[in-house]
Amino acid sequence: MALAHSLGFPRIGRDRELKKAQEAFWKGELNEAGLRAVGSELRKTHWDLQKKAGIELLPVGDFAWYDQVLTHSLMFGVIPERFRPHDGKATLQTLFGMARGVSDSCCGGAHAQEMTKWFDTNYHYLVPEFSADQQFQLGWEQLFEEVEEALALGHKVKPVVIGPLTYLWLGKAKGAEFDKLELLDRLLPLYGQIFQRLATLGVEWVQIDEPILVLDLPQEWKNAFERAYNQIQRDPLKKLLATYFGGLEENLGLAANLPVDGLHIDLVRAPEQYPTILDRLPAYKVLSLGLVNGRNVWRCDLEQALSVLQHAHERLGERLWVAPSCSLLHSPVDLGREDKLDAELKSWLAFAVQKCEEVSILARAINEPQAAPVLEALAQSRAVQAARAASSRIHKPAVQARVAAVTAADSQRKGPFAKRIEAQRNRLQLPAFPTTTIGSFPQTAAIRLARQSFKQGKLTEAEYTEAMHSEIRHAVTVQERLGLDVLVHGEAERNDMVEYFAEQLDGYVFTRFGWVQSYGSRCVKPAVIFGDLSRPKAMTVEWIRYAQNLTDKVMKGMLTGPVTMLMWSFPREDVSREVQARQLALAIRDEVVDLEAAGIKIVQIDEAAFREGLPLRQAQWQHYLDWATEVFRLCASGVRDETQIHTHMCYSEFNDVIESIAAMDADVITIETSRSDMELLEAFEAFAYPNEIGPGVYDIHSPRVPDASEMANLLRKAAKRIPAERLWVNPDCGLKTRGWPETEAALVHMVSAARQLRKELA
Numbered sequence: 001m002a003l004a005h006s007l008g009f010p011r012i013g014r015d016r017e018l019k020k021a022q023e024a025f026w027k028g029e030l031n032e033a034g035l036r037a038v039g040s041e042l043r044k045t046h047w048d049l050q051k052k053a054g055i056e057l058l059p060v061g062d063f064a065w066y067d068q069v070l071t072h073s074l075m076f077g078v079i080p081e082r083f084r085p086h087d088g089k090a091t092l093q094t095l096f097g098m099a100r101g102v103s104d105s106c107c108g109g110a111h112a113q114e115m116t117k118w119f120d121t122n123y124h125y126l127v128p129e130f131s132a133d134q135q136f137q138l139g140w141e142q143l144f145e146e147v148e149e150a151l152a153l154g155h156k157v158k159p160v161v162i163g164p165l166t167y168l169w170l171g172k173a174k175g176a177e178f179d180k181l182e183l184l185d186r187l188l189p190l191y192g193q194i195f196q197r198l199a200t201l202g203v204e205w206v207q208i209d210e211p212i213l214v215l216d217l218p219q220e221w222k223n224a225f226e227r228a229y230n231q232i233q234r235d236p237l238k239k240l241l242a243t244y245f246g247g248l249e250e251n252l253g254l255a256a257n258l259p260v261d262g263l264h265i266d267l268v269r270a271p272e273q274y275p276t277i278l279d280r281l282p283a284y285k286v287l288s289l290g291l292v293n294g295r296n297v298w299r300c301d302l303e304q305a306l307s308v309l310q311h312a313h314e315r316l317g318e319r320l321w322v323a324p325s326c327s328l329l330h331s332p333v334d335l336g337r338e339d340k341l342d343a344e345l346k347s348w349l350a351f352a353v354q355k356c357e358e359v360s361i362l363a364r365a366i367n368e369p370q371a372a373p374v375l376e377a378l379a380q381s382r383a384v385q386a387a388r389a390a391s392s393r394i395h396k397p398a399v400q401a402r403v404a405a406v407t408a409a410d411s412q413r414k415g416p417f418a419k420r421i422e423a424q425r426n427r428l429q430l431p432a433f434p435t436t437t438i439g440s441f442p443q444t445a446a447i448r449l450a451r452q453s454f455k456q457g458k459l460t461e462a463e464y465t466e467a468m469h470s471e472i473r474h475a476v477t478v479q480e481r482l483g484l485d486v487l488v489h490g491e492a493e494r495n496d497m498v499e500y501f502a503e504q505l506d507g508y509v510f511t512r513f514g515w516v517q518s519y520g521s522r523c524v525k526p527a528v529i530f531g532d533l534s535r536p537k538a539m540t541v542e543w544i545r546y547a548q549n550l551t552d553k554v555m556k557g558m559l560t561g562p563v564t565m566l567m568w569s570f571p572r573e574d575v576s577r578e579v580q581a582r583q584l585a586l587a588i589r590d591e592v593v594d595l596e597a598a599g600i601k602i603v604q605i606d607e608a609a610f611r612e613g614l615p616l617r618q619a620q621w622q623h624y625l626d627w628a629t630e631v632f633r634l635c636a637s638g639v640r641d642e643t644q645i646h647t648h649m650c651y652s653e654f655n656d657v658i659e660s661i662a663a664m665d666a667d668v669i670t671i672e673t674s675r676s677d678m679e680l681l682e683a684f685e686a687f688a689y690p691n692e693i694g695p696g697v698y699d700i701h702s703p704r705v706p707d708a709s710e711m712a713n714l715l716r717k718a719a720k721r722i723p724a725e726r727l728w729v730n731p732d733c734g735l736k737t738r739g740w741p742e743t744e745a746a747l748v749h750m751v752s753a754a755r756q757l758r759k760e761l762a
């Protein structure tokens with residue numbers, strides 16, 4: 001027998017019910033009981049969907065009001081001083097305060113916890129903050145309540161918790177410098193308490209996620225795994241240790257031998273772990289094989305997966321489980337909803353619900369190999385694989401020929417930076433500390449409504465264009481009034497910085513309901529790359545030209561770079577990431593050249609996901625960095641020296657990649673730095689980064705409006721590290737999630753801070 005289980009299901013709901021309820025709650029339009037009711041309805045629906053799809057052990061603990069790491073911080077009582085409730089009892093208000101910051105007119109409020117990328121995904125978690133004297137105590141009942149809720153519904157459940165080592169790894173030591181591992185012994189007893197309580201509820205299996213086992217771990221952390229799990233084993237629950245997003249490699253022996261009852265491995269990302277694992281796994285353990293890709297939307301090649309499974313079954317018998325490779329948090333919910341998708345393409349795809357069905361049919365293929373549904377599913381899968389392989393929609397000889405004809409010279413600007421910047425300065429005539437923004441202005445409800453009406457045919461194209469033009473006019477007027485130096489058009493016409501371009505490129509298909517959580521209530525709808533990519537016609541030129549014609553100031557053209565397009569889409573699996581990025585680069589290069597021809601003097605090519613594309617294992621870094629920098633240069637190098645190329649990156653830990661960022665050779669890079677108090681500039685200083693830099697002077701994730709003096713102080717700090725003549729002044733990132741009032745207020749302060757610095761350094 002093989003058992004079908006799942007590591008986690010998306011919590012947002014098919015219609016983003018959770019997002020809508022969260023936002024209504026924050027606005028005061030929904031009360032707590034209403035919000036809780038939506039949560040429990042969603043959990044019920046998701047368990048039902050998974051059970052119906054054939055999942056035998058249902059995950060509990062995958063639901064979160066904002067983020068699963070944050071839920072753990074509450075569960076462990078890891079609540080920073082500034083959020084601690086007076087009576088010590090954390091509430092939903094505490095949780096949302098930690099996630100979103102608290103504004104308080106009298107004392108400046110409390111800034112939100114830092115948010116960062118969850119491994120190499122586009123999901124963001126809230127970074128736990130540890131103090132040297134950190135105490136842990138159980139203080140949040142959610143997991144137990146949800147287990148009881150599921151049991152009451154008659155489900156067989158497997159609670160999911162983040163393991164102690166991964167939880168500590170993800171957090172940050174605050175205040176005095178100390179080693180986070182010192183906290184382990186204090187944290188471990190809580191796991192014992194949690195497991196005791198789960199056992200009392202009648203739970204048999206618990207899933208402990210330790211995805212850091214697929215990283216290059218320092219020796220002390222490896223040792224800590226043995227110590228921790230030896231201590232944890234002393235309780236009655238059966239434990240499945242889950243690893244995902246990569247291979248265990250040198251940690252395979254360690255993971256296989258920890259005193260737990262089962263191990264889950266990701267065979268999609270790291271198929272080479274099989275069959276080695278069979279020889280290393282103790283004979284009493286369950287092995288869970290992650291064979292259905294939780295990170296992409298392609299239908300599983302069932303025959304291929306089954307061949308591994310059959311082999312494993314001969315060795316493991318009853319000890320074999322089947323699952324998606326990782327939690328389905330990263331997958332859209334239900335393909336069934338896609339009523340407008342091209343039928344052929346649709347037949348190639350699977351979302352979370354369908355992935356559960358795939359897992360279940362794989363298990364059934366072991367248990368009842370001759371059952372009619374099994375044979376039918378296998379035949380269908382075979383047909384889909386064959387149809388895709390032979391489809392003429394995928395392979396475009398012209399695109400491939402163009403990629404093949406690229407020469408080294410194509411990814412070099414004509415002149416060196418020193419020469420270019422002189423030409424650019426002469427042409428642009430900007431003051432010292434030039435001010436600009438990152439591209440987007442508030443995506444108001446009115447903008448979204450207009451776009452929705454246009455899509456539903458309630459607005460004509462001309463009416464929609466006029467609505468967007470009116471937004472652009474507004475953005476330009478505001479920027480002129482505020483006295484910004486380099487203007488942007490505001491991106492009102494873009495649903496998302498990646499999807500907008502994907503919709504206009506050949507080789508992409510996009511969905512109507514394929515939403516995936518990015519952070520909190522914010523979702524993205526990644527488009528799907530199915531074939532060779534090309535640009536049938538200019539994508540942004542008319543909008544930017546319209547904006548430029550409204551003003552005498554310089555209007556920055558705004559594009560998304562090839563690596564970010566790729567990282568925030570669902571990629572093909574039949575060709576490498578590098579090949580897809582090169583095709584994207586050529587399409588974007590044509591757009592850059594078209595913008596230049598339309599008289600645009602500055603073009604920004606966002607590479608927000610550059611750092612996120614870095615492989616989890618260091619051994620693979622250089623290869624990635626080589627092609628990622630090269631494709632950026634390929635798209636940026638079609639223009640004359642006097643055309644200024646900007647790039648933008650957020651959430652980036654630059655130390656590791658600074659050399660490559662310099663190799664991208666953008667004339668100006670704007671980065672997120674305000675929350676790290678300009679510390680991120682250390683890398684730029686240490687490396688003597690040669691080009692211009694705009695370190696973000698305020699955090700755009702919070703509605704809080706910092707004073708001009710706060711921003712001026714940050715700029716002074718920046719000027720200590722970077723020569724003043726190479727500094728720009730801008731926010732951390734785009735302003736689309738903000739409202740107009742706080743945006744204008746903050747930009748007034750930003751412009752005044754820049755003026756202050758000009759005076760001081762004149």
Ligand SMILES: Nc1nc2c(c(=O)[nH]1)N[C@@H](CNc1ccc(C(=O)N[C@@H](CCC(=O)N[C@@H](CCC(=O)N[C@@H](CCC(=O)O)C(=O)O)C(=O)O)C(=O)O)cc1)CN2
Nearest residue numbers: 122448449451452494495496497498518521522523524568
């Ligand atoms: N792809 C991507 N990844 C990214 C970022 C990014 O900008 N894009 N930024 C970083 C942070 N992540 C973010 C992710 C999403 C959003 C965001 O604002 N998402 C919007 C959706 C954006 C969108 O696609 N909007 C569409 C659809 C809007 C919509 O919900 N329409 C309503 C109808 C209109 C209404 O009543 O509001 C509906 O379909 O029901 C549009 O504008 O057309 C949201 O969740 O609210 C922000 C940051 C990192 N990763």
Ligand SMILES: [Zn+2]
Nearest residue numbers: 608650733734
């Ligand atoms: Zn950004």
